[in-house]
Amino acid sequence: QAGPVEQTMHKKLTSCFEPVHLELHNESYMHNVPKGSETHFKVVVVSSQFEGKPLIQRHRAVNDALSEELKSGVHALSIIAKTPEQWEISTKE
Amino acid sequence: GTEDSRIATMVQNNKVVVFMKGVPAEPRCGFSNAVVQILRMHGVEYDAHDVLSDEKLRQGIKDFSNWPTIPQVFINGEFVGGCDILLQMHQSGDLIEELRKAGISSALLE
Numbered sequence: 001q002a003g004p005v006e007q008t009m010h011k012k013l014t015s016c017f018e019p020v021h022l023e024l025h026n027e028s029y030m031h032n033v034p035k036g037s038e039t040h041f042k043v044v045v046v047s048s049q050f051e052g053k054p055l056i057q058r059h060r061a062v063n064d065a066l067s068e069e070l071k072s073g074v075h076a077l078s079i080i081a082k083t084p085e086q087w088e089i090s091t092k093e
Numbered sequence: 094g095t096e097d098s099r100i101a102t103m104v105q106n107n108k109v110v111v112f113m114k115g116v117p118a119e120p121r122c123g124f125s126n127a128v129v130q131i132l133r134m135h136g137v138e139y140d141a142h143d144v145l146s147d148e149k150l151r152q153g154i155k156d157f158s159n160w161p162t163i164p165q166v167f168i169n170g171e172f173v174g175g176c177d178i179l180l181q182m183h184q185s186g187d188l189i190e191e192l193r194k195a196g197i198s199s200a201l202l203e
Contacts, residue, residue, distance in 0.1 A: 055174065055178050055181060055182070056172075056173070056174050056178060059174060059175075059177065059178060060159075060160075063160065063161055067161070070161040070162070071161075075162065076124065076162060077161070077162060078124075078176070078177055079177050080177070
């Protein structure tokens with residue numbers, strides 16, 4: 001069951017990037033934080049909006065979309081940001 | 094502010110500069126450790142700054158680079174990214190090219 005922060009992040013990423021594929025994982029349990037924490041996340045965003053953009057710009061866009069969460073409780077965000085074409089190649093490998 | 098100018102000096106002080114949790118010999122977070130391991134593979138010498146021992150730096154570096162998380166890697170005074178970006182650049186070979194532009198030959202080419 002996704003926590004409230006995870007649900008908000010999911011909504012924001014969906015509306016910002018209109019992704020063809022989106023994964024959001026709460027990995028806080030892997031870190032030294034209280035049970036049920038929402039501090040460490042991993043996100044996979046596949047969107048055509050990333051076409052022609054270098055990694056740093058893609059990651060900045062994701063950070064910007066989740067800036068409120070990063071300012072409050074979330075302090076680690078691992079990002080994979082791919083174009084649909086790159087995603088298709090990586091899932092075939 | 095003064096913190097910005099202090100950090101601007103720090104990132105110019107070496108070709109590769111890392112802001113991390115802990116020190117290279119003893120990283121205090123898995124993401125910082127990953128950056129240390131990647132740079133070790135490439136045989137890169139760098140300056141490392143421990144944000145856990147400097148509360149002003151911990152916030153200051155985030156404001157300076159407009160990047161919300163630690164670690165942060167700078168090459169030739171330019172912000173390159175955090176752990177994910179460095180790892181993906183390592184995997185794609187782009188890191189070797191980025192180091193080359195800074196006049197550093199990666200140990201992986203030897």
